[in-house]
Every structure is written in C-alpha cells, then in structure tokens.
Amino acid sequence: MLTVDNLVKSYGGAGRGRRGGGPSEPEPDTRAVAPDGSRVFAVGGVSFTVEDGELFTLLGPSGCGKTTTLRSVAGLERPDGGTIALSERVLFDSARGINIPANRRELGMVFQSYAIWPHMTVAKNVSFPLDILPSSRRPPRDEIDRRVRRMLEVTELGAYTDRSATKLSGGQQQRLALARALVIQPEVMLLDEPLSNLDAKLRESMRFELKRLQTELGLTAIYVTHDQSEALVMSSRIAVMNEGRVEQIGTPDEIYGRPATRFVAEFIGTSNFVRGTVASVRGDTVAVDTPDGRLVCSGAGAAPAVGAEVLLSIRPEAVSLARDPHPGAVNQWAGEVLNRAFMGDAVDHVVRVGAQEIRIRSHPTESVEPGTRVHLSADPARVTLVPA
Known part of the structure; x- marks a missing residue:
C-alpha cells in the first residue's frame, strides 16, 4: 500500500x-x-x-x-x-x-517518451536495470535471464529478443518500456x-x-x-x-x-446543468424547483437545506426522448429539437427546454428532425446534485 x-x-x-x-x-x-x-x-x-x-x-x-x-x-x-x-x-x-x-x-516507471535505449537489443533494454545494480544487489546471470524471458513473454515480445529496439512499432516500444520497468519486480x-x-x-x-x-x-x-x-x-x-x-x-x-463538483461533471464526459432551489428533502430524495419545472433526484447523500441554491447534473445518455409524454414519469419536460448529429453508435440531439438547451444521446435508430416537439424524462437516480 x-x-x-x-x-x-x-x-x-x-x-x-x-x-x-x-x-x-x-x-x-x-x-x-x-x-x-x-x-x-x-x-x-x-x-x-x-x-x-x-x-x-x-x-x-x-x-x-x-x-x-x-x-x-x-x-x-x-x-x-x-x-x-x-x-x-x-x-x-x-x-x-x-x-x-x-x-x-x-x-518501476514508464515515461511518456518510453526512453528506449536505441543502441541496445530488446533483451538488453529489459535487462539493463538489473545489469547496472551494485554487485551486492545484482541477481545472478541466470536469474536475470529468467526474469527477462518472463517479461518478454508476458508483454508478447519473445519473438523480438535480438531485434534492435528502434526496429519495433510504437505499441511494441510501449510494451518494451513496460517490460523494462517490470523486470525489477x-x-x-x-x-x-x-x-x-x-x-x-x-x-x-x-x-x-x-x-x-x-x-x-x-x-x-x-x-x-x-x-x-x-x-x-x-x-x-x-x-x-x-x-x-x-x-x-x-x-x-x-x-x-455521481460527480462531487461541477468541475468533475464537466471534465468527465458531458453534462447538462440545471440550476434550482431545494423545495423538499425526504431521506436521500431531493425535489428541486427550476425555471422549467420541478426535478427530483434520489441518492443525493448529504442533502442541502430547503431553500438552498443547487446545481443538478444530468448526463446526456440519462435523458430519454419521445414524441409523446411519458406516463408516470417523475422528471419530465416538453421542448423542441434544435439540432441533431449522427455519431455512428449514437445520435446527439439538442433540445430547447424553456430558456436552456438540453443535450440528449440516443440510440442511432432514435433520430428526430429539428423543429419537432418532443418530451424528455430522466430517472431521478441518474440526476446528480452538485454544489452550486
């Protein structure tokens, strides 16, 4: 540890x-x-x-x-x-x-540049950290050779033992740098x-x-x-x-x-942010009044006091999009599709809800034309409360 x-x-x-x-x-x-x-x-x-x-x-x-x-x-x-x-x-x-x-x-350390010795073979690069140890700490030659063979085996470089390190591809050089760091155990x-x-x-x-x-x-x-x-x-x-x-x-x-701060929510992936005021707190479920209606989040942990200003973070893939209202949905908005982009494995929609824009990531079969009126919903368990 x-x-x-x-x-x-x-x-x-x-x-x-x-x-x-x-x-x-x-x-x-x-x-x-x-x-x-x-x-x-x-x-x-x-x-x-x-x-x-x-x-x-x-x-x-x-x-x-x-x-x-x-x-x-x-x-x-x-x-x-x-x-x-x-x-x-x-x-x-x-x-x-x-x-x-x-x-x-x-x-053991692997640098961004790999720092491979260009004048040495693959095997010599791997054995180098052991070869330069003081004689009192250096393993016997047969032990060094055994460790080198093991590291070349696990990094799948066994076929390149006598090859010049400069003759390896980028991925192979990366694995060589890793083998060299691992050989000292x-x-x-x-x-x-x-x-x-x-x-x-x-x-x-x-x-x-x-x-x-x-x-x-x-x-x-x-x-x-x-x-x-x-x-x-x-x-x-x-x-x-x-x-x-x-x-x-x-x-x-x-x-x-469950990002703890706005920075984390913004840096890791993409998030929609909605500002509001805490309307009620029941256990770990918090209801928040926003300019476009009430939103509920569950699993909020340490909930803020009623009346506190908060920020809700909602990932694009946590928002469902449909042409008709979602019966019984807790968090629901009506809006209009402003734009869409085909991403290959998904379709990104931008929907105007009141004065703000909400980004939704949908299955590629769920592509809705701009100008269409739609209904959005989000599971309260996937709505996160972060400090405002």
Missing part, C-alpha cells in the same frame, strides 16, 4: 497558485510560501492511498499537478511538504528530513501518460493490454493521464485533480455517475 499525505510542491516566481485543498484535505505546509507570496503551487495539499493490486489513476487537465505528484512519488521531484510511504517504509517526510533517492525507492509501477504517443486505434487496444498485464501480474500502479476514456476503462479508482488539488476520489462508476 502506498500512502501520500498532504503533499505540497511549489515553484518560485510570480504567479497565482492554489494553496488550499478541498474540504477533506488538510491545509498545505505554508512554509513553502515566500515572504512576498510569489510562489506557484503545482501541488497544494494532495492526499490519497493506493491499495495493493489497484490501478489508481491521477486524472486531470494539463497543469493540474498530476505529473508533479507522480514525479514526487518517484523521487524525481523533492516536495516542499507532506509524506510519502510505501507500506511501513517512509520514502519522503518533510518534517523528519527523510528523502530516499529515486534509485533506492525500488519503483517493483512494489509499485508509475506510468506517466504512456499511451499518449500512440495513434487513436492503437491507444485503444493498448488500454486493454495494459489492464490485462496489471491484472495478470497483480500489479499496484499509479497511472497519470488527461484522457477521461482511458481513466474510465483502466482504473480501479480515479483521483480527479484540478489546480493542484484533488476534487474527488472514487471508482469509475462513482466519478462518472
């Missing part, structure tokens, strides 16, 4: 940085702030735990602090504050002055956007290949990406980051189906 607690990393220079974490995160170590306040916070009080056997993803836009967090875990960045521990072994602790060098953390694998250099079709197939390897080998891994689809497909849990802090941690289902 790897634990990161209240991690802070700032850089000098003019600029504005986030210093605070979310409601569940402690304040960062303010000793990282210069007297004139001219510090830019790449990471501002990030905390999470990665369980054994998990593929834990740090997801967010460029500049959100995800790579800085990963590099801090790897020992390639020295944080200003916080702690990083692997099981009972402390890798970094600002208060106690502990900072284990990167080459002694025994973590790390407790945790760190992967920094390893698929971003591949074309779209290969990237999609490699997602499943990486997930297969992670599951087959029982790897504990931290995966960094800005690709929402990649995170949803591969992850055990996801930490969505924004401006140096964690917005939400949860399973892919939780992150997508």
Whole structure:
C-alpha cells in the first residue's frame, strides 16, 4: 500500500497558485510560501492511498499537478511538504528530513517518451536495470535471464529478443518500456501518460493490454493521464485533480455517475446543468424547483437545506426522448429539437427546454428532425446534485 499525505510542491516566481485543498484535505505546509507570496503551487495539499493490486489513476487537465505528484512519488521531484510511504517504509517526510533517492525507492516507471535505449537489443533494454545494480544487489546471470524471458513473454515480445529496439512499432516500444520497468519486480509501477504517443486505434487496444498485464501480474500502479476514456476503462479508482488539488476520489462508476463538483461533471464526459432551489428533502430524495419545472433526484447523500441554491447534473445518455409524454414519469419536460448529429453508435440531439438547451444521446435508430416537439424524462437516480 502506498500512502501520500498532504503533499505540497511549489515553484518560485510570480504567479497565482492554489494553496488550499478541498474540504477533506488538510491545509498545505505554508512554509513553502515566500515572504512576498510569489510562489506557484503545482501541488497544494494532495492526499490519497493506493491499495495493493489497484490501478489508481491521477486524472486531470494539463497543469493540474498530476505529473508533479507522480514525479514526487518517484523521487524525481523533492516536495516542499507532506509524506510519502510505501507500506511501513517512509520514502519522503518533510518534517523528519527523510528523502530516499529515486534509485533506492525500488519503483518501476514508464515515461511518456518510453526512453528506449536505441543502441541496445530488446533483451538488453529489459535487462539493463538489473545489469547496472551494485554487485551486492545484482541477481545472478541466470536469474536475470529468467526474469527477462518472463517479461518478454508476458508483454508478447519473445519473438523480438535480438531485434534492435528502434526496429519495433510504437505499441511494441510501449510494451518494451513496460517490460523494462517490470523486470525489477517493483512494489509499485508509475506510468506517466504512456499511451499518449500512440495513434487513436492503437491507444485503444493498448488500454486493454495494459489492464490485462496489471491484472495478470497483480500489479499496484499509479497511472497519470488527461484522457477521461482511458481513466474510465483502466482504473480501479480515479483521483480527479484540478489546480493542484484533488476534487474527488472514487471508482469509475462513482466519478462518472455521481460527480462531487461541477468541475468533475464537466471534465468527465458531458453534462447538462440545471440550476434550482431545494423545495423538499425526504431521506436521500431531493425535489428541486427550476425555471422549467420541478426535478427530483434520489441518492443525493448529504442533502442541502430547503431553500438552498443547487446545481443538478444530468448526463446526456440519462435523458430519454419521445414524441409523446411519458406516463408516470417523475422528471419530465416538453421542448423542441434544435439540432441533431449522427455519431455512428449514437445520435446527439439538442433540445430547447424553456430558456436552456438540453443535450440528449440516443440510440442511432432514435433520430428526430429539428423543429419537432418532443418530451424528455430522466430517472431521478441518474440526476446528480452538485454544489452550486
């Protein structure tokens, strides 16, 4: 198990940085702030735990602090504050002055650029991390060869042992970088956007290949990406980051189906947002009055007080579209189709409801012409309450 607690990393220079974490995160170590306040916070009080056997993803836009967090875990960045521990072994602790060098953390890392040695064969690339170990820690030659053969086998590169690394395709080079990181038998694998250099079709197939390897080998891994689809497909849990802090941690289902903030709802997929005022609360069911009628959401968790201003998030695929009213539907609007777009596996409709536009994603057989009057409905269990 790897634990990161209240991690802070700032850089000098003019600029504005986030210093605070979310409601569940402690304040960062303010000793990282210069007297004139001219510090830019790449990471501002990030905390999470990665369980054994998990593929834990740090997801967010460029500049959100995800790579800085990963590099801090790897020992390639020295944080200003916080702690990083692997099981009972402390890798970094600002208060106690502990900072284990990167080459002694025994973590595997795959970089975005792969960093393949062009003058070495496939087998030599894989054995390299073991070959350069001090003699006191280096395994015997036959053990190194056995590990290399095993890694080439699981990454399906056994037929390319003596081939020059530069003669491999992009997907094969990605697997070679993974084999080289795995050969040291790390407790945790760190992967920094390893698929971003591949074309779209290969990237999609490699997602499943990486997930297969992670599951087959029982790897504990931290995966960094800005690709929402990649995170949803591969992850055990996801930490969505924004401006140096964690917005939400949860399973892919939780992150997508129950976003905790507007940022998460907007960044992960597409959402319709409807503002309103809480009309009533019964258990975890909340009724909200909006300019276009009352909407109900269930499973709201900690419900706000009656009269509070709230925001409802509704995914496009959670909205049903029909030409006639839905008998007995709780959440129902009448509107007019403004536009539609054929997406191959779905049809996107934009429907005007009152003063706002609602986006609906339907089965490709459900295509409605613009100008048609329609009725929309949404299951209360698929309507999410987020802070306004």
